[in-house]
Amino acid sequence: MRRFVGAATAVVLGALGLTGLGATGAAAAPADGACAGVAIVVDLGDLPAGDAGNGSSVRCVPTTGRALDVLRAADVTLEGTAQMGLAFVCRVDGRPAADEAVTMPDGSTRTETCRRTPPATAYWSLWTVGDDGAWRYATTGIGDIELASGGAFALVYSVGRSEGRTPAVTPAAARAGDVPAGWSSQSPFGTTSVVRTGADGVVHDDRPGPAVVVGVGLLVLLGAAGVAVRVRRARR
Known part of the structure; x- marks a missing residue:
């Protein structure tokens, strides 16, 4: 016994x-205080802030390889287009919703059906990390981008910007889990527990x-x- x-x-x-x-x-963190795997940034960018689960976030997973596989491992919900599938990302974590009005630069609004490739004026832009440690606009799809441990990847919703909107957090901040107010992040990285910072700047521990x-x-x-x-x- x-x-x-x-x-x-x-x-x-x-x-x-x-x-x-x-x-x-208190949450245990990697010895160096940074994500030990790949940091994933979902930045709503030009979309209104969402609630927990469909707002801007930073996540960290040990999975490496194709960005598509890393995103799935990070529980990022992706929806492609009827025309091209996930070769072109149309919705991320349900945003923009099918009935969500997206305000365009000229003041008009549009809704995303995901039937065809979204226009260059309202879409999810992809970002990888360049040799200089800064974000670099990706010109290939999530099925072709390779991510290594210690790296970072971002999806940012951009309106009226031909080459997207730069993520609101730097790659270094993403790896450290240092997020802006209103964002959520995983802590410790690699788990499904969530520590989120409310819009009022108050940290809410959901672990x-x-x-x-x-x-x-x-x-x-x-x-x-x-x-x-x-x-x-x-x-x-």
């Missing part, structure tokens, strides 16, 4: 370590607290103890 209890205790401690939570609920983690661990501990008792009785 001691073996079962010891193993369960290890599970409890491991759970605390995996969530990156201590007594204060499970230590009590939740310990509670789950105790359930595992009790379950393991019950199994041990049944095994001992069966042997008798």
